[in-house]
Amino acid sequence: MRMPRLGGDGVWRWLSGACVALSLLAVLALLALVVTRGLAHFWPADIEQLTLDDGQRIAGIVRGSEAGEQRYFTANRDLDGEVWRWVETQAIERRETPPELLYAERRDWGPFIGRLTALETPAGERLQGAEAERRLRRALAGDAEVTTLHVRNVEGRALEVEFAQVASLSWPNRMDIGDKLAAWGHGVWRFLSEAPSDGNTGGGVWPAIFGTLLMVILMSLVVTPFGVLAALYLNEVARQGPLTRLVRIAVRNLAGVPSIVYGVFGLGVFVYGLGGHLDSWFFAERLPSPTFGTGGLLWASLTLALLTLPVVIVATEEGLARVPVALREGSLALGATRFETLRRVVVPMALPSMLTGVILAVARAAGEVAPLMLVGVAKLAPEIPVNGEFPYLHLDSKFMHLGYHLFDLGFASRDAEAAMPLVFATATLLVVVIVVLNLTAIILRHHLRARHRALEHS
Secondary structure: OOOOOOOOHHHHHHHHHHHHHHHHHHHHHHHHHHHHHHHHOOOOOOOEEEEEOOOOEEEEEEEEEEOOEEEEEOOOHHHHOOOEEEEEHHHEEEEEOOOOOEEEEEOOOOEEEEEEEEEEOOOOOEEEHHHHHHHHHHHHOOOOOOOEEEEEOOOOOEEEEEHHHEEEEEOHHHOOHHHHHHHHHHHHHHHHHOOEEOOOOEEOOHHHHHHHHHHHHHHHHHHHHHHHHHHHHHHHHOOOOHHHHHHHHHHHHHOOOOHHHHHHHHHHHHHHHHHHHHHHHHOHHHOOOOOOOOOOHHHHHHHHHHHHHHHHHHHHHHHHHOOOHHHHHHHHHOOOOHHHHHHHHHHHHHHHHHHHHHHHHHHHHHHOOOOHHHHOEOOOOOOOOEOOOOOOEOOOOOEOOHHHHHHHHHHHOOOOOOOHHHHHHHHHHHHHHHHHHHHHHHHHHHHHHHHOHHHHOO
């Protein structure tokens, strides 16, 4: 058995390998934390009812503990004014999980935890007990109509909830593992397919998913041709000299400019400059309400295209530089023009590098937030910018973005702690979206590389 050599290059090789391994482990640990906590948000946890030594009763879901205290998410913000409660474990006299406790997610005021006492139907009926519960289950399935729920918290305070305000409702303490798995899947689906509610702290993120994907696609359609043409000019057409070297240095430095600077540039040039002129030329009848003179999908896509342009140029230039000179000379020797050589030999062989640049651009654009806050992203825009009205794709619309939604949940919501599980869920989704976009480009790059491999080795 050969022992690793610790002297000379062997030390640096092992040190480099250890650094790579540590980096990978750190990334995997971070992803595991985000994914685990994000997916756990949709699991219907049991609701505990506590009786304290002073006779007070509390119902909630355990969300942590430390130094002899447990933290409960008690919901019912409209009744209690807060949704968190620290409880000393020594003060707990009895701990129960009553099966009749329900968990209702409301479109306003957040979740409610308590008991169903009665419900009203459109015909004026007032149902109680098992009949009320059966009618409510049918209403949740869409087979019956209910107007109002009469509920009480564990301390007996009554509340009326309009059924239209109920986004979801369940009895977690009655569920077996199969029911909870089904409820978990339903929760994930609602998160992916519904619009946000309750100030972004409830509901789903479908408009943010659609806005992110649409903006990235538009950005890619703009940055790819401009980046490739710029790289072709620099590498194949321009006379190589101090000026081209200076341009290359400038392009590489542009990649390091803070993204907020691009946001300010987009706000001044695209929104106020170009957008303001478009409004005065084509939409004067709508002024002073701006159409393109305010942030929107088009300006956000153009700003991010500008931000990612250096990435595409550099990656494409590196691909063009790797095309063997012999292939160019062989093509010219066979009578092909420079344009034909470029189109049939050089560009096809550089396509994988071009796609690498696009992959890097997509990854950066999907995760950027700072410039979007200036040029078009909105805190809440339930309507997606594509619908059945002409011109179908509304480039002037504001849109939601997963990265900004993440920022809003974590730092701008009224209760950042209550929204923390949604922060992890949205972060998981953002990672998945970026991975899917990158995998699509990587598969396409692999296909092109395999297609031109024979030409590379000829």
